[in-house]
Amino acid sequence: MTFNDPIDRRGTHSSKWDKMETLFGVSPDDGLAMWTADSDYPTAPCVIEAVQRAAAHGAFGYVWEYPEYLAAIQWWMKTRHRWEIDTDWILTTQGLGNAIALCLDVFSDPGDGAVIFTPVYHEFAMKIRKSGREVVECPLVRGQNTYVLDLEDAQNRLTGNEKLLIWSSPQNPSGRIWTREELRAIGAFAARNGLILVCDEIHHDLIMPGNSFLPMDLASPETRASTVFLTAASKTFNIAGLRTGNMIIPDPDLRAAIRARLRALDYSPNSLGMMMIEAAYSPAGAEWADAQNRHLDGNRHLFDETVNAIPGLWSMPLQATYLAWVDFSGTGLTDPEIETRLRENARIATSPGPGFGTGGERFQRFNLATQRYRVEEACTRLRAAFSDLH
Numbered sequence: 001m002t003f004n005d006p007i008d009r010r011g012t013h014s015s016k017w018d019k020m021e022t023l024f025g026v027s028p029d030d031g032l033a034m035w036t037a038d039s040d041y042p043t044a045p046c047v048i049e050a051v052q053r054a055a056a057h058g059a060f061g062y063v064w065e066y067p068e069y070l071a072a073i074q075w076w077m078k079t080r081h082r083w084e085i086d087t088d089w090i091l092t093t094q095g096l097g098n099a100i101a102l103c104l105d106v107f108s109d110p111g112d113g114a115v116i117f118t119p120v121y122h123e124f125a126m127k128i129r130k131s132g133r134e135v136v137e138c139p140l141v142r143g144q145n146t147y148v149l150d151l152e153d154a155q156n157r158l159t160g161n162e163k164l165l166i167w168s169s170p171q172n173p174s175g176r177i178w179t180r181e182e183l184r185a186i187g188a189f190a191a192r193n194g195l196i197l198v199c200d201e202i203h204h205d206l207i208m209p210g211n212s213f214l215p216m217d218l219a220s221p222e223t224r225a226s227t228v229f230l231t232a233a234s235k236t237f238n239i240a241g242l243r244t245g246n247m248i249i250p251d252p253d254l255r256a257a258i259r260a261r262l263r264a265l266d267y268s269p270n271s272l273g274m275m276m277i278e279a280a281y282s283p284a285g286a287e288w289a290d291a292q293n294r295h296l297d298g299n300r301h302l303f304d305e306t307v308n309a310i311p312g313l314w315s316m317p318l319q320a321t322y323l324a325w326v327d328f329s330g331t332g333l334t335d336p337e338i339e340t341r342l343r344e345n346a347r348i349a350t351s352p353g354p355g356f357g358t359g360g361e362r363f364q365r366f367n368l369a370t371q372r373y374r375v376e377e378a379c380t381r382l383r384a385a386f387s388d389l390h
Helices: 020-024 045-057 067-081 095-107 122-130 151-157 180-192 221-226 252-264 271-280 283-307 335-345 372-385
Strands: 090-093 113-118 134-139 162-168 196-200 227-231 245-248 323-327 363-367
Touching: 045 271, 045 283, 067 090, 067 245, 067 271, 067 283, 090 095, 090 252, 095 122, 095 162, 095 196, 095 227, 095 245, 095 252, 113 122, 122 134, 122 162, 134 151, 151 180, 162 180, 180 196, 180 221, 196 221, 221 227, 271 283, 283 323, 283 372, 335 363, 335 372
Parallel strands: 113 134, 113 162, 162 196, 196 227
Antiparallel strands: 090 245, 227 245, 323 363
16 A cells, blocks of 8 residues: 555544544545644554554463563664664653653642743643643744744743753654754753753654754763653654653663653553554664655645745745644734634644744644645645635
């Protein structure tokens, strides 16, 4: 099966398709789901084959140790990202949302502040608020065609009550790949302010051709003693429903604190999730991931060419992720007016920019991890929905 073969996810309890009418008023019968960050095509054949072998075996009892799973993660980080890690550093959580919540729980108290650089993945702020902590927004600055840091402004926003900095790399929603210098600056900023740095690198495999990703630990090794690295196969291989993520924690004290909390909660990984990640993090999985990136690159070129030709719209150049970040400010429309055109006229469910915090106003995020014909249809609908702005 190719990335362009049709697949119907409606009626499968898919959040992306089966919740969009409730959330956005866009029916899956005639709408396009371009919001939640998962893909519309099946995962890699090597992962499907692993599930089939497990089903054929038929026994799904308790699992004690799974060294092959840990070794696969270690191999993947070394071969894909030139990052040498020890398998002892790896802890498994119920996805990275759970990992962020654990970091907030273990490394801060209710009422403490957690720093985020906005606009950024909306779940960061949601997790902070749900835990009873305070969101401290540090807005990014619009450069020529992307976002840049303003650490002087960020410093002025801190009160001394902050305990964590939750960082997105590559950046969601802009698809920005941070430079070595920027990563080092963030590491130094966190260290200078006594912050635990929680570095979410979930999109690190979704890199557009011609770009390369640098793990935070390689850019700023001197701050690893106060950094928790978050990775997962879930976005790359469309297995988020398995709720299996990894915390890679080199520092023994930080790792022991998280491990103790996991034990107190009586959490242990699910065996099927570990089997699937072992299969994904393999030479066959790497080949499939490369093919997916080429498909996504074609989708984003088609999408950007269309969007940038519509008066008032501009799609930020995508270096990583499969999430297009579109600026509608040139239309002169308000956020509600933009959403009305997208939902009622174009029948497209997108992620509204204001939800990503300060700087997200009059933006919308589009998920391009789908079949090419759906991207083409979205382009046709966008042209029609905003045609009167010519």
